[in-house]
Amino acid sequence: MDLKLTDKTALVTGGTAGIGLEIARALANEGAHVLITGRDQGKLDAAIADIKASGGADVRGILADAGSGEGAADIARAAPSVDILVNNLGIYESKAFGDISDEDWTRLFDVNVMSGVRLSRAYLPGMLERNWGRIIFISSESAIAIPQDMIHYATTKTAQLSISRGLAQLTRGTNVTVNSVLPGPTRSEGIEAFLRSQAADPSAPIKTIEAEFFATARSSSILQRMIEAREIADLVAYLASPRSAATNGAALRAEGGLVNAIA
Numbered sequence: 001m002d003l004k005l006t007d008k009t010a011l012v013t014g015g016t017a018g019i020g021l022e023i024a025r026a027l028a029n030e031g032a033h034v035l036i037t038g039r040d041q042g043k044l045d046a047a048i049a050d051i052k053a054s055g056g057a058d059v060r061g062i063l064a065d066a067g068s069g070e071g072a073a074d075i076a077r078a079a080p081s082v083d084i085l086v087n088n089l090g091i092y093e094s095k096a097f098g099d100i101s102d103e104d105w106t107r108l109f110d111v112n113v114m115s116g117v118r119l120s121r122a123y124l125p126g127m128l129e130r131n132w133g134r135i136i137f138i139s140s141e142s143a144i145a146i147p148q149d150m151i152h153y154a155t156t157k158t159a160q161l162s163i164s165r166g167l168a169q170l171t172r173g174t175n176v177t178v179n180s181v182l183p184g185p186t187r188s189e190g191i192e193a194f195l196r197s198q199a200a201d202p203s204a205p206i207k208t209i210e211a212e213f214f215a216t217a218r219s220s221s222i223l224q225r226m227i228e229a230r231e232i233a234d235l236v237a238y239l240a241s242p243r244s245a246a247t248n249g250a251a252l253r254a255e256g257g258l259v260n261a262i263a
Helices: 018-029 041-053 069-078 102-130 151-169 191-198 206-216 229-240
Strands: 009-012 033-038 059-063 084-087 133-138 176-183 251-254
Touching (some): 018 084, 018 133, 041 059, 059 069, 084 229, 102 151, 151 176, 176 229, 191 206, 229 251
Parallel strands (some): 033 059, 084 133, 176 251
């Protein structure tokens, strides 16, 4: 299926690894002009080379920290106008509620929430003026199925849903849409270390640890495996395309059936 993304310009924050890298790859392979952000020039260069090697012809990097106000301003100056904004940048950690400091809360909100707020504020007016655009927030199933060891992370992901829905209401009667995607546990950089930190035996084979994780920490998952980043990217590429015009203000779940609800 042609997603009709040729000549669209897309910005993907946190696009050097994991879900962000695969989203950037999917959009580039569909013909979009893709910009990825990152804080490390070496990782940016490696990601760009990786995407180009897989067929994505037009991709470049912006060296900036999208999780800071200065970084967001740098990104907006480097790319004054985009058709598609994917607010993918995010961090997570496992920590008992009583151990989460004010600094932890602020850090996760700055990266996970304010990065998307600042860039949406920069790009939404132009999308509305041109009467076409897509803003997509990469949230998490944790937004609606709150893990007790990641309450601060989950709260930031719930906040993304509110922002996304609120922004969508500002697009009424236009060809601009704002949506959220809620991935479940996804294979990405750093996930093995996280799983080992949760395991009864951190030295066990990773397949054993993954099985234990889904049997205990995420037992409601129907998929009962890690989601591959490309599986999330395929959904995002569709949402970014003109073919998704009737989907606006939605929170689309791609969490492997982990959330035991039909709405």
